């Protein structure tokens with residue numbers, strides 16, 4: 001696989017050895033020296049680990065985590081953990097897993113990356129302490145403000161954010177109240193806008209209905225004038241299609257159909273004829 005020099009990467013060290021072996025002792029030493037904690041699991045997808053071979057993988061840094069990584073598409077779209085082993089329930093003495101050596105670029109990306117505990121938004125080297133997206137959230141409560149503190153991803157996995165309450169910057173509460181006020185005003189303005197549009201649409205819709213009713217009335221009057229009054233109880237107008245239909249209640253006889261078609265094709269110069277159906 002090819003990687004750019006600036007591309008954050010991981011070097012995977014895959015292993016399969018016996019639990020008490022010198023090889024495993026050395027692996028544990030190296031993984032711990034890298035600061036990793038072992039994740040030893042019953043695999044959700046058995047054999048997933050077979051896809052992870054020793055080698056270098058490019059890491060997608062769009063979203064970073066404290067102890068796991070997404071490889072790029074070119075590197076197989078894998079989820080790699082710092083140090084990972086799959087439990088084999090039939091063999092308690094062997095250890096199958098891998099540990100990851102992070103490139104300096106990936107370490108630097110992790111140093112830079114901070115995350116909001118409320119919405120999960122990530123920021124690189126933020127100069128502000130709090131997530132700006134969340135301050136105006138209508139669901140945010142004043143006693144949840146510490147969730148918005150931007151914490152380095154390294155500290156974020158499993159972090160107890162309630163311990164961060166003391167790190168809330170001065171003036172945070174005032175900024176929160178200001179932002180909540182702005183957001184509430186913006187929501188109210190949007191609501192007014194929607195309601196106003198709806199109010200105007202009431203009249204527009206009524207105008208359309210009147211236009212349709214006038215058209216239907218004109219057709220009825222033209223039919224009466226043309227001597228077709230006895231067919232009107234068997235006529236319907238479908239406003240959504242803009243079409244009239246004779247025979248919707250009771251099917252027309254061939255003779256009635258001929259009479260209607262002939263008369264309507266003459267009526268008002270045949271204006272209505274294309275919009276009339278016969279059943």
Ligand SMILES: [Zn+2]
Pocket residue numbers: 116117118119120121131132133134148
């Ligand atoms: Zn946020």
